[in-house]
Amino acid sequence: MAAQTLFEKIWNDHVVRAEPDGTTLLYIDRHLVHEVTSPQAFEGLTVAGRAPRRPAAALAVPDHNVPTTDRRIAIADPISAKQIQTLDDNCRTFGITLFGMNDIRQGVVHVIGPEQGFTLPGMTIVCGDSHTSTHGAFGALAFGIGTSEVEHVLATQCLVQKRPKTMEVRVEGQLSPRCSAKDVILAIIGKIGTAGGTGYVIEYTGSAIRALSMEGRMTLCNMSIEGGARAGMVAPDDITFAYIKGRPMAPKGALWDQAVASWRQLTTDAGAKYDAVVELRAETIAPQVTWGTSPGMVTGVDGTVPDPRSMGDEKLRQATERAIEYMALTPGMPIRDIKIDKVFIGSCTNSRIEDLRLAASFAKGKKVAGSVHAMVVPGSGLVKQQAEQEGLDRIFKESGFEWREAGCSMCLAMNADVLQPGERCASTSNRNFEGRQGAGGRTHLVSPAMAVAAAIEGHFVDIRQWS
Amino acid sequence: MDAFTTLTGSVAPLDRLNVDTDQIIPKQFLKTIKRTGLREGLFYDWRRRKDGSQDPEFFLNQPRYQEASILLTRDNFGCGSSREHAPWALLDQGFRCILAPSFADIFYNNCFQNGILPVVLKGSEIQALFEGVAAHAGYRLTIDLAAQQVTTPEGTAYHFDIDPFRKDCLYRGLDAIGLTLQQAPQIAQYEQRRRSQAPWLFQDVK
Numbered sequence: 001m002a003a004q005t006l007f008e009k010i011w012n013d014h015v016v017r018a019e020p021d022g023t024t025l026l027y028i029d030r031h032l033v034h035e036v037t038s039p040q041a042f043e044g045l046t047v048a049g050r051a052p053r054r055p056a057a058a059l060a061v062p063d064h065n066v067p068t069t070d071r072r073i074a075i076a077d078p079i080s081a082k083q084i085q086t087l088d089d090n091c092r093t094f095g096i097t098l099f100g101m102n103d104i105r106q107g108v109v110h111v112i113g114p115e116q117g118f119t120l121p122g123m124t125i126v127c128g129d130s131h132t133s134t135h136g137a138f139g140a141l142a143f144g145i146g147t148s149e150v151e152h153v154l155a156t157q158c159l160v161q162k163r164p165k166t167m168e169v170r171v172e173g174q175l176s177p178r179c180s181a182k183d184v185i186l187a188i189i190g191k192i193g194t195a196g197g198t199g200y201v202i203e204y205t206g207s208a209i210r211a212l213s214m215e216g217r218m219t220l221c222n223m224s225i226e227g228g229a230r231a232g233m234v235a236p237d238d239i240t241f242a243y244i245k246g247r248p249m250a251p252k253g254a255l256w257d258q259a260v261a262s263w264r265q266l267t268t269d270a271g272a273k274y275d276a277v278v279e280l281r282a283e284t285i286a287p288q289v290t291w292g293t294s295p296g297m298v299t300g301v302d303g304t305v306p307d308p309r310s311m312g313d314e315k316l317r318q319a320t321e322r323a324i325e326y327m328a329l330t331p332g333m334p335i336r337d338i339k340i341d342k343v344f345i346g347s348c349t350n351s352r353i354e355d356l357r358l359a360a361s362f363a364k365g366k367k368v369a370g371s372v373h374a375m376v377v378p379g380s381g382l383v384k385q386q387a388e389q390e391g392l393d394r395i396f397k398e399s400g401f402e403w404r405e406a407g408c409s410m411c412l413a414m415n416a417d418v419l420q421p422g423e424r425c426a427s428t429s430n431r432n433f434e435g436r437q438g439a440g441g442r443t444h445l446v447s448p449a450m451a452v453a454a455a456i457e458g459h460f461v462d463i464r465q466w467s
Numbered sequence: 468m469d470a471f472t473t474l475t476g477s478v479a480p481l482d483r484l485n486v487d488t489d490q491i492i493p494k495q496f497l498k499t500i501k502r503t504g505l506r507e508g509l510f511y512d513w514r515r516r517k518d519g520s521q522d523p524e525f526f527l528n529q530p531r532y533q534e535a536s537i538l539l540t541r542d543n544f545g546c547g548s549s550r551e552h553a554p555w556a557l558l559d560q561g562f563r564c565i566l567a568p569s570f571a572d573i574f575y576n577n578c579f580q581n582g583i584l585p586v587v588l589k590g591s592e593i594q595a596l597f598e599g600v601a602a603h604a605g606y607r608l609t610i611d612l613a614a615q616q617v618t619t620p621e622g623t624a625y626h627f628d629i630d631p632f633r634k635d636c637l638y639r640g641l642d643a644i645g646l647t648l649q650q651a652p653q654i655a656q657y658e659q660r661r662r663s664q665a666p667w668l669f670q671d672v673k
């Protein structure tokens with residue numbers, strides 16, 4: 001057989017039927033469901049009198065709307081409360097497993113899937129959420145869908161798809177000390193642009209990627225969508241298998257051995273061709289900070305805010321001017337001079353235990369600057385529990401960080417955690433769009449280490465030199 | 468879903484790059500459990516000035532674009548979040564067709580699920596249309612899906628490409644789920660074969 005890429009192997013394994021024009025009925029192994037993008041899908045099923053084909057292939061969790069303060073108190077916002085209640089009701093009616101708001105396993109949908117061993121190599125995984133790309137870190141084909149497709153998957157366990165193109169993003173070499181997967185993905189987006197991956201599935205390869213932990217690979221794949229790619233993936237290896245082994249929903253015993261033997265085939269064959277290839281050297285990647293209102297508006301912490309006048313393309317110049325104005329910065333200003341008001345450590349990009357351990361190691365024994373309000377929101381109830389067992393919560397609290405319950409929180413500010421107009425935030429999340437963290441709020445995307453250092457100094461600092 | 472055959476309507480221009488779905492419809496409107504009534508949230512923040520009052524300059528606040536059914540915009544429209552609330556809100560405002568040099572994947576796909584036709588034209592063609600709209604009040608275009616053509620008042624016709632399957636579903640207003648359900652026997656066969664090859668994929672989630 002011809003040499004195949006990782007993507008092609010998984011795709012081919014899931015073709016139920018392919019039409020001559022390439023339209024493919026693709027089988028979906030697993031489906032994650034959350035409260036915001038599912039109510040209309042369940043309503044659609046009800047109206048059409050349809051039942052889910054395999055309710056036991058789905059897992060539901062409320063995350064976007066949940067408060068991150070005391071859960072024993074009723075949710076103050078009645079509309080949020082209703083949406084969460086609707087998810088509860090739908091799961092009961094349609095027989096779908098739900099990790100409810102007071103379940104210790106509750107958390108951000110893309111944190112709990114891997115945590116439970118729900119996410120496995122070689123699978124097709126979808127969710128009504130664009131950051132479903134996160135699960136590609138396990139060598140799965142995982143992508144976000146809209147609500148109509150949520151309904152489609154519930155009813156048929158399939159999706160009608162056209163085969164996307166493939167892009168290899170190869171990162172060779174060794175990252176500088178204290179640089180992380182977040183810096184790698186921001187640098188990649190800076191290079192390819194926010195639409196550079198449109199129409200592609202990205203496979204991340206190279207020695208710098210292989211050296212990443214599973215948490216790091218998840219951070220990387222998570223933000224594939226910010227580069228325009230619906231899915232990103234990393235071939236599974238021993239690091240992957242060690243992470244999965246023993247998790248509640250992972251295969252056990254003989255089934256585990258059979259699964260691992262099969263997963264070892266999930267690599268891109270020598271000689272297989274990608275439709276596009278992008279290469280980066282790990283050593284050249286500085287800690288990244290976004291300065292604008294799109295994730296591609298990013299530079300190293302040692303850089304400056306760009307000057308729109310130096311840009312030839314008129315549309316790009318206008319977009320840059322607008323972004324700089326919205327962000328209240330000035331062209332040529334050093335990134336290190338940007339002062340911040342808030343710090344948010346959390347989101348499906350950077351709220352796993354490794355992220356929190358790292359953040360705590362930088363926060364230990366230091367104090368958050370008086371002018372800064374900083375909060376840490378763990379990705380799941382289990383991450384929170386683990387962090388507390390390790391005493392990380394005490395380190396954060398002693399340093400002046402707030403320590404919250406799990407959820408999406410200020411990543412999109414759909415609950416009560418919101419930036420005020422004009423406030424500037426260093427955030428470990430994934431989107432710096434206008435108003436994303438609150439109308440008029442200004443977001444700078446950074447790694448957890450950079451966020452902690454900014455909280456303590458009150459402005460951005462180069463984490464490589466920070467003591 | 469409503470079928471889309473031909474549409475003749477006026478054009479509203481949104482001259483910005485990379486319009487993300489957070490701008491099309493901000494988060495506070497995502498708490499709904501319905502698909503309808505989202506017009507109020509469409510470009511909610513961009514419609515307003517800093518003091519909260521309506522900005523008369525914003526294109527959707529201008530009387531001449533109130534009846535527009537065609538949205539003209541720039542590259543990478545609909546990037547970001549997968550929220551289908553974005554096409555729902557555009558539809559609620561009356562848009563049935565969006566013209567741009569490129570779209571983000573998930574948004575593009577979501578349009579077809581809701582009877583909206585996203586049309587990709589060349590950058591130079593989009594530029595010419597922006598100039599046409601600026602020069603003539605009540606600038607109208609005719610979109611012919613069967614012929615895959617956009618025709619201007621001056622009689623210029625621009626061809627666009629579209630996937631044949633998507634075209635057919637939209638043209639006939641087909642229920643996509645109903646179509647897939649017709650293939651239930653093939654799906655069952657696939658499941659049986661896969662279950663024997665990779666049984667761990669069929670462990671119940673619980």
Ligand code: SF4
Pocket residue numbers: 063064108109110129131347348349407408411412429430
């Ligand atoms: S943490 Fe943010 S990006 Fe991730 S699922 Fe929640 S809202 Fe979306």
